[in-house]
Amino acid sequence: MMKGIYTYFLLSLYLLVPLTFAYVVYCDSDVDCPYWADCISNSCVPHKGYCYYSSDCNYWEYCDTYKNKCILEKGYCNSDVDCGFWQRCTSYHFCETLEGYCDIDYDCKYYEKCNNATHRCELMAGYCKNDTDCKPWQYCLYNQCILKPDMCEKDTDCTFSWERCISHKCVDIIREGVPKSSNKVVLIIFDSSGSMDFMNKIGLAKNASLSLIDSLDDAEIALLRFEGGCNTAIAVNWTTDKDEIKNKILRFKADGGTPLAQSLIKAYSMLEEKAHDGPAYVILFTDGEESCGGDPCAVVKNYGQGRNIPIYTIGYIVNPNGKNQLECIANVSGGKYLEAPTPESINEIFSEVASLIREENCTSDDDCMENKICDNGTCVVSKIHFVFVPVNWKSGREKFDSEVKDQLDFFIKSVPSLANCSNKIKVSKTVNCKFAVNPDGNLSDLNKIYDCAKKSYKNFDFVVGIGDKGIFNGVMKGYTGGGKTVIFLERGNEIILAHELGHKFGLLDEYCYCPGTGICGEEPNPLKKEYGCDPYKDCCWSDFEIFGFEPFGNRCYLGNYEKYGCKTCCSGNKNKFGGRSIMSWANAEGPRYHDTPSLEHPAQNPKLRCD
16 A cells, blocks of 8 residues: 555656645555545445546547546537537537537638627628628628729729719719718827827727728718828828728827827818718817917807817817817817727717717607607707606696697797797606696796706706696796706796796896886896886776787786776786786787897897898
């Protein structure tokens, strides 16, 4: 027995393996063996799955001499669970690739490659199985996509120097001129400044941009880059050849500064020169703020005025100043700012930008982002964005939608300067907000409505909460306040919407009372004598001739005294409701239809310019 132990001790030294009970072979009883072996015929025989040597295991296993366990050889198996999802375990205990799947490119056809994530064979770029695998201007021949006769991808595919590749056809520009394209155009500004070399940001951005290029469908694309110092260079002019763009991006090296303003000027110039009638977009990708003395936001305000060219800005681990610049560029242009806070997040952000651009094609407002409307098949920034919130609404969705339409019709007709706004108003309807309403007009109710809308919609001009009849218990019909863009009113009170919107534009309630002093009205916004106020006569009801008038004495107004005669409003005593006049933009008759400048106030608001 000692001889055997000594032999295995020497063997363990030779193999540089620690001496343990794993190397005891001879025995008198089970206690002389390790727990994973039995003493049989004076030899320690391993249990199934345990071993001294690989010869103790199955042929598809090897012996882990540290743990004395039989371990599967790579590629072998005992059951399907030991294999990948694309494999099965054969009776010979090796993992076999299932039909339709692949393990390496060799498992695929010569024009395919194995996707390491899905383990499916995929066509390589430019290859095909049939015509449907090719672009519309190509056909499949011997598993390769070939240009159809008289079709092209770039100008060099055309036969003559006076031809240009336009919409994938060679056009004689001397005889026919250059037709305007209605396809989507996308101009990409790629930051290849020196700071992009840090943490291999440029490498990750290159890879992410390849997927972005592929996802831009049939768009014509141009590529600008920051190139040395404060220069901006055209890397690729307008083309639909995505391989050309991707190959150019892969050759970019990090160098120079960040000339945001100059690159935007160049972008607007290229878009101006482009003969194009369709939608246009700019994608600006950068990891820093302007470093060449320009003001990029001012460039957008000056060059982008009156042009529907949204700029999608991507901040790649930017500082607060850089973020502010990019947000300004996006907001002024009608685009969107997206932030990639880590190198790994850039791929996801690029995918989101591609989705936003795809969504810019529309058939209705529902196809557009929350702050845009559908105008002739393209999503454009809305001039006014209303969010209507049903508050404790019990009359059904159809009646609520009808109520919203009535409110908007009144609003547009009431404000002369908004006559052309009917197709420029974005309307979003949130889910029903379930909360109690305090009839005394507590501002906490406004905050609830605002928060309810904010959960679904970020960009809006006005949130209008509409409740069923009787929601204010007859005390009041609507209110606004709290410094937020929220209005709360009762159904069927279109005139109140105009009144509350007046407050949002800085207009004040007007008062009429007759204290016998010869002064008509209270500060800060009294009715003045020159507008028809006579403190020694009774005040009269308001006349809203177009929409009817309210038969309530507390609505004090000097409008049509002669037409309707004197009614009780103040008559020397201030009305118990404050003698407040209805403040509205309705086109009622009368010498004192509110303060004259109030009619033009909405037109002075940039968001309400609908011409």
